Amino acid sequence: MQKKQIRIGWFYLLPLLTVNGVVVFLPAVSNVFLSFTSWSGLGQPKWIGIDNYIRLLQDDVVHQAILRNLVWTLIFLIVPMGLALFGAYLVLRAPAAGTFFRLVFFTPYIVSTVVSASVWSFLYSPTLGLSPLLFGAGADTPNLLGNGDTALYAVALANIWQWWGFLMMVFFAAMQSVNPSLYEAAELDGAGAFRKLISVTLPAIRPTIMFLALMTVIWSFLIFDYIFIMTGGGPAGKTEVLGTLLYKSAFWSREAGYAASIGVLMGLISLFVVGIYLSLRKRLKWEI
Amino acid sequence: MKPKLAASGLKSAAITALLTLLAGCTAPMADQGEVITMWRPITSDAEQTYIQENFVDAYNATNPVNPVEVSYRDWNTAAQLQQASVAAGEGPDIIYTAGPSNALAYIQAGQLLPLNKYAEEFGWNDKIQPWALETGYSEANLYLIPETYETMLMLYSPETFEANGWSVASNRSDFDTFVQQSQDAGMTAIATGNKSWAPTTEHLLSVVLNNVAGPEAVYEALSGNKSWTDPEFVDAITTMKGWFDSKAMGGGSEMYFSTTVEELYNSIATDTASTYWTGSWAFNNVGEYFPEDGQGKSWDWSLVPPLSDRVSEPPVSIGIGRTIAVNAATKNPDGAAAYINWLIQNPKAQLAKTAAIGVAPMPLMFDAADFPADIDPRVASLYQTIADAKTIGYLTWTFWPPKSNRYLYEEMDKVIVGDLSVEDYLAGLDALFAQELAEGLVPPRPNPSN
Secondary structure (H helix, E strand, O other), X not given: OHHHHHHHHHHHHHHHHHHHHHHHHHHHHHXXXXXXXXXXXXXXXXXXXXXXXXXXXXXXXXXXXXXHHHHHHHHHHHHHHHHHHXXXXXXXXXXXXXXXXXXXXXXXXXXXXHHHHHHHHXXXXXXXXXXXXHHOOOOOOOOOOOOOOOHHHHHHHHHHHHHHHHHHHHHHHHHHOOOHHHHHHXXXXXXXXXXXXXXXXXXXXXXXXXXXXXXXXXXXXXXXXXXXXXXXXXXXXXXXXXXXXXXXXXXXXXXXXXXHHHHHHHHHHHHHHHHHXXXXXXXXXXXX | OHHHXXXXXXXXXXXXXXXXHHHHHHOHHHHOOOOEXXXXXXXXXXXXXXXXXXXXXXXXXXXXXXXXXXXXXXXXXXXXXXXXXXXXXXXXXXXXXXXXXXXXXXXXXXXXXXXXXXXXXXXXHHOEOHHHHHOOEEOOEEOOEEEEEEEEEEEEOHHHHHHOOOOOOOOHHXXXXXHHHHHHOOOEEEEOOOOOOHHHHHHHHXXXXXXXXXXXXXXXXXXXXXXXXXXXXXXXHHHHHHHHHOOOEOOOHHHHOOOOHHHHHXXXXXXXXXXXXXXXXXXXXXXXXXXXXXXXXXXXXXXXXOOOOOOOOOOEEEEEEEEEEEEOOOOOHHHHHHHHHHHHOOXXXXXXXXHHHOOOOOOEOOOHHHOOOOOOHHHHHHHHHHHHOOOEEEOHHHHOOHHHHHHHHHHHHXXXXXXXXXXXXXXXXXXXXXXXXXXXXXXXXXXXXX
């Protein structure tokens, strides 16, 4: 009977496994294969062994892109995560106004990325945006997207604006599930609001924090949309990340084989991050 | 309960299989080749409506056996979608590309059908401008038919020029004076920006390479007889870099990277810039910014003047904006060629399109009678200027091989911001170009003396 149940279970899983196999597993395997070829994206790929990977190691543009992905990761691990934790805690402590603020903070998340990125591009415009209003029009008006030193951070700010509300909602939900008796106990021990946040709330929602941190790192290495829409990787390549580089290699330079090797690199980075997380979980005996 | 669930699952599977089968039954319609499919990149709703009514519907009205069905795609993603589809052995019967350089990968992959026999049968050699048809050849096979042609130009407002006592410069010295006077008047001398289109730098490079280094030098370098590190090219790139440094071009690098096309048109209409270096595609939109209500300014165009002693008259830099070709996997090559031939045999329809929506025509052998009465004389004069050109130049996106072309504008951006020296930039171009030349990836080019 149990074997029959297992068979039925597999039968129901079959469509999902088939879909996953076709749209995830097979493309992933073919991408790995293509990374060992010279291929324009059309016609027959030509096997070139590890040449693409040797080029990856020597390509300064790739190194710079990885560095920017790391900067992006660091920004997103600190700013939106910190904002979201703090915001969720404040919203939790103000139940009356909480619903209003949750709505306000979460709304950007439901805005289309293209719309959001386009609006932010407009806001940053040195002729039509906020800069000429705040600092006056002219040659010295701050031009955040036009300046290579500030462009990446300006794009990150736009993305954070949309993203942090989602994190806040997840943290808020996690904080709501913390056992109230822990707070009562802390209060009996004389803990204030800050001490309760540090010693009760954060340890209690640690699995949520760790999971979102893990996903933040993975998503940060996949970032493409905001950068492509707002700067296209410019000015002068100053916001080029692995995602935009992959796209341009595949479709602008017609080096789909090389683009595939960049894709494999991105996948390996994600696997590495997941590996670190699993290792930490095992070593520290986390339940999640 | 469980057997019931299993039965339900089997039932679902059976329905799915039936739907798949039914879906499969509709597939042969396209495979029979009765419908000729195309994916056309468009830039506006007006363009889509015009093309559908005046080309697709008009053709289908007289050719019901092999009607054309056009799927209109967003300009930004059309090429990628088509590449993915063709790579999978599918794709439309008629393939669009963004010019010969872009189409090379299709040719090399054997995805396009040679059209020599149709060219001979329908006499295309006598219908298409020779230089344009030549760009469609690869190793004696004709693969690409030019669908639009274009050139670079300088857009300006005659009222602004008149108010400041300017006339269009005819040499470098006059142009330098004009640049200085523009800046003194608080205007950007050469408006440009790449916020809307990242490769805009290649437009500017097309101008300086031809107008500073000269078409002869470019022709020799493209033919592999001259190095890109030679002094003419150093002069061209240094000139462009100098204009950015002095903020004469694009208002400087920071403004360049953050200025949109809409702002550029407005800059001419509102006197914040004295010229806007753009291409003939500007005719699609320029009217929106200069309404002919007698209240505001008007616009006109001029070729960019010669910018060194090496160039005696303004070169007319030419290039192909789009090409059409026949998918090697098509089931109906004759039907696809018939539609292309219909386009080629209708020069009046091509110019009527240009008159109506500003979209460039096919580079056909036009005569005066082909121009519609309602075409804007400024637009007509541009195409007449190209036809009369004694010296032609080369637009990078048509005559440079793909990797060199991408290098040209992406690395030039680094020169503009000071991250790369002019010498290193040209040395890098020279090495990459030599590699692509050896691989046979450089598109054919006409002689500069036309």
